[in-house]
Amino acid sequence: MESIVRARFSEPDPVITARNLGKTYEFHRQPQGLMGAIRSLFHRELTSVQAVHGLDLEVRRGEIVGLLGPNGAGKTTVVKMLCGLLEPTAGTLSVCGERPSDRSSSFLSRISVIFGQKAMLWWDVSTRESLRIHRSMYGIPSGDFSEAVGSLGELLGITGILDTPVRNLSLGQRMRCELALALLHGPTLLFADEPTIGLDVEAKVVVRNLFREINQTFGTTILLTSHDMNDVEALCDRVIVINAGRMAFDGDLTELRAHADIPREVVLTYRDAPRLPPDVLWASIENGARSVRLRLGNEPFAELVQTATRWGDLLDVRIVEAGLDEVMAKVFGDRGRRP
Structure with a gap:
C-alpha cells in the first residue's frame, strides 16, 4: 500500500472546509382528512424546513473527529452533503479539494464509508471476492491490489x-x-457511522483499536458518528456537536466537559462506615457504606480532604469526572433551551 499512502499524504490540507453551510428541504404539506386530500389535488401548500443553518466546519488531515448530536439534529444531512449525496442550498463546501456534489470519480476515490448497520460485503461469497469487485470499481492495478490485500489482511487480522x-x-x-x-x-x-453497533464489549475494543491503528498507520482522516460515547471517548481527539442544525460545540473532550459545566465528584473510601455530619450535601453511600460520593463545590480540594479525615479512617480519595453521556445530555438540553 506504499503508493496509496504516498497519494494520501499529498492531499490538500484541510480535508473538509465548510463556510456558512446550509440545507433547506422543500415539500408540499398534505392537509388532513379526505377533503384536505381532494383540495391538495388543485392547490398544494409549499413548505420549507431548514435542516442546517450557517455551519462553519474545518477538519484537518489525519484527525479523528466525532460528529455528535441528538436524533433530528442535522448530522445525517451534514454527512450526506460531505459525501456529495445532497447539494447544499447555502454556503460553500470543499472535501478533499473538490466540490462533493459533483460526485467526480477522483472525489469518490478519496472517500469511503463504513456502516455498522449496513453490510457492503456480498453475503454469499468470500471477502476476497468482494475485494476483487471493488478492485474493478476503482481500477486498482493488480500489483497494488495484491499489496493492499496483504497489508490490510495482516493489519486487520483477517x-x-x-x-x-x-x-x-x-x-x-x-x-x-x-x-x-x-x-x-x-x-x-x-x-x-455507528461502526460498533451490535458488537459485544470485546469486539468493540478490537474495532476501536483498529480505527486508531488505521489512523496512525495510514494517516486516514476519520469522521465518526456514534451514539456510543465509549467509541467517542476512545477514539476522538475532537468532537463537533450539532443541535437543531447549528454548531453547538467544537473542541476536545476536556473543553466539552467544561462547556457542560457539570461539577466534578469525589469518592472518599474509609476503613469503616464514616461518621458524616448532618450538613453534608450531595452525599451518596457506596461500597457497603464505606465510600461516600460528594459533588465538589467551591471549597478548595485540600480543605475538603482535611475535613474528610475527621469523618473516619480515610483510605482513598478519587476524583470522578462526569460521564460523557451525562455531559452530552447537558449540552443538548442547554442548546434546546436557548432562544
Whole structure:
C-alpha cells in the first residue's frame, strides 16, 4: 500500500472546509382528512424546513473527529452533503479539494464509508471476492491490489478468513472485513457511522483499536458518528456537536466537559462506615457504606480532604469526572433551551 499512502499524504490540507453551510428541504404539506386530500389535488401548500443553518466546519488531515448530536439534529444531512449525496442550498463546501456534489470519480476515490448497520460485503461469497469487485470499481492495478490485500489482511487480522463465505463469519470478523473493503482503495477520508453497533464489549475494543491503528498507520482522516460515547471517548481527539442544525460545540473532550459545566465528584473510601455530619450535601453511600460520593463545590480540594479525615479512617480519595453521556445530555438540553 506504499503508493496509496504516498497519494494520501499529498492531499490538500484541510480535508473538509465548510463556510456558512446550509440545507433547506422543500415539500408540499398534505392537509388532513379526505377533503384536505381532494383540495391538495388543485392547490398544494409549499413548505420549507431548514435542516442546517450557517455551519462553519474545518477538519484537518489525519484527525479523528466525532460528529455528535441528538436524533433530528442535522448530522445525517451534514454527512450526506460531505459525501456529495445532497447539494447544499447555502454556503460553500470543499472535501478533499473538490466540490462533493459533483460526485467526480477522483472525489469518490478519496472517500469511503463504513456502516455498522449496513453490510457492503456480498453475503454469499468470500471477502476476497468482494475485494476483487471493488478492485474493478476503482481500477486498482493488480500489483497494488495484491499489496493492499496483504497489508490490510495482516493489519486487520483477517488473512486466514479472506476465503471464508461472509455468511459464515462472526459479527466481529465481518466488521474487520468491512474495514478492509472500505480501505482497499486508500481513501483520504473515512466516514464511520455507528461502526460498533451490535458488537459485544470485546469486539468493540478490537474495532476501536483498529480505527486508531488505521489512523496512525495510514494517516486516514476519520469522521465518526456514534451514539456510543465509549467509541467517542476512545477514539476522538475532537468532537463537533450539532443541535437543531447549528454548531453547538467544537473542541476536545476536556473543553466539552467544561462547556457542560457539570461539577466534578469525589469518592472518599474509609476503613469503616464514616461518621458524616448532618450538613453534608450531595452525599451518596457506596461500597457497603464505606465510600461516600460528594459533588465538589467551591471549597478548595485540600480543605475538603482535611475535613474528610475527621469523618473516619480515610483510605482513598478519587476524583470522578462526569460521564460523557451525562455531559452530552447537558449540552443538548442547554442548546434546546436557548432562544
